[in-house]
Amino acid sequence: MNNETSFEIFLNHHDEEAWSATLATLQRSIHEVDRNATQIWFAFYPLPLYRALEQADDRAKLAAQLLLLGDYELKNQIDTSHRFLYGHRFWPEVKKAIEQHADQSTEGGVGCGVSGVGTSVLHPTPNTQHPISSQTKVYATSLADQILELARAVAEESKVDESLLVGITAVAFMTVQQAGLLAFKRAPGAVKIDRKHAKKSPEQVLRERAKDDSQGLLGFLRTVNKQWTVTWDENDSRANYKLRELQDLAWGAASDQSRDWKAIDPRRVEGPIPVECRSASCGTCWVGVLGGAEKLADVGAREGKKIKEFGYIDTAEPKPVIRLACQAQAQGAVSIVIPPWNGQFGKYLRSLKEGDDQSLRAVSHPESEPKTETIQ
Ligand code: FES
Structure with missing residues (x-):
């Protein structure tokens, strides 16, 4: 019923x-x-x-x-x-x-x-x-x-x-x-x-997201030695780690041994961000970018292709709000959020959608020849 x-x-x-x-x-x-x-x-x-x-x-x-x-x-x-x-x-x-x-x-x-x-x-x-x-x-x-x-x-x-x-x-x-x-x-x-975090004003949260790490008095001379903070939970003051200029988000997270990550989530084999392949093949490491998306390097060809295949996002934007942490290199402080799951469902959902579109076309144009398509 x-x-x-x-x-x-x-x-x-x-x-x-x-x-x-x-x-x-x-x-x-x-x-x-x-x-x-x-x-x-x-x-x-x-x-x-x-x-x-x-x-x-x-x-x-x-x-x-x-x-x-x-x-x-x-x-x-x-x-x-x-x-x-x-x-x-x-x-x-x-x-x-x-x-x-x-x-x-x-x-x-x-x-x-x-x-x-x-x-x-x-x-x-x-x-x-x-x-x-x-x-x-x-x-x-x-x-x-x-x-x-x-x-x-x-x-x-x-x-x-x-x-x-x-x-x-x-x-x-x-x-x-x-x-x-x-x-x-x-x-x-x-x-x-x-309560401490709940009391923050929206302006305060925005200010914190926009803030970059000071690189010291001679910071402007630094290149690869620059260090940036990645915040992975804005409502937990301890939820952050450092990475170096142009390191990817997952690489920096791996050095954070402050908690028993596996006990929190078995997908977290090292650090707060779940990872597996480190080469944009598995989709385990997807994250959302709350602040500082513009401070991550542009999505590369492989990341763009795979993130669409996984089903996480379908966009041509160079700096979208969903990224693969193992591919996204930081050029400044960022604030991210880690989803509690991962999968590979993009191709499957597209095949379902194409099936539906075909059925609708058949209803609208019953005289047209049915087409055969391979569903992966
Ligand atoms: S760890 Fe496999 S896609 Fe990033």
Whole structure:
């Protein structure tokens, strides 16, 4: 029996394209302190991967096939996955507001109280010429509206800047979509950073991210001997290590023996960043760059090709917010965040998408010849 609420049904009408459009709409409303962080969070928890696992006949077999290691399921991390967003500080308020919104939506129909959202969202008029794009547009507009409206309501009640809540509210919507409303409600809704860090202002966090290490009085004469700090958890004062100019992020992390890394995460064989091949072949070492992306060397041809194959990011940007730590060389201090899992799923998801596109083409042009494609 399907026990999905109206709110969950509404959310489940949103695919990757609809979410991308939604995030593009929200981007300018998100405070600078959380702009990269929000983008990183959505890369860490990709909807198409979640859906592929949900729809698999044998979930464990597919997870093994995609070499998934670590904790990739949002339902296990409802209160913690977004600890690196500044907006995490307001998680209890945002979570409560979403639960109320979901209950009201269920009682009064999806999207009640949000202009332009109604039953047409649940039952859009089929458009035989451009079925996906027209639906995507309708859904994206209404989802972005709901996120903004909810962020505004929480901001007014909590007396904080609305822009600090937009990213975390979008995260909360996606968390409901992937974890389910019941599990979402069952999570305690706690703030998972200590008071000292929670008290920092967004400006202070931005200042700290922008700061570079002093190289001493004659620092301008130094070349390869320059040292840079890599912060890998902004909410832990001990979570940083040093590396030399043009060393890659993983190389520097390996010298950090301050904790029993394997006990914390078996993928961490040396230092805080999980590594395996050190040659852009395994995808173990992916990280998000919260601050200082511009101080990392450009993505090389191999890193760019492999990071897309792994499924982590698909972009031609030379300095994106997702990098392979074993390839990204530092030319300044950076702040990164380490995802709790890794895998190789890009090719598989593309093959699923190409299969779907072919089916849609067959529906739109039934007279055209079916094509045979190899799915790897
Ligand atoms: S350690 Fe294998 S890709 Fe970086």
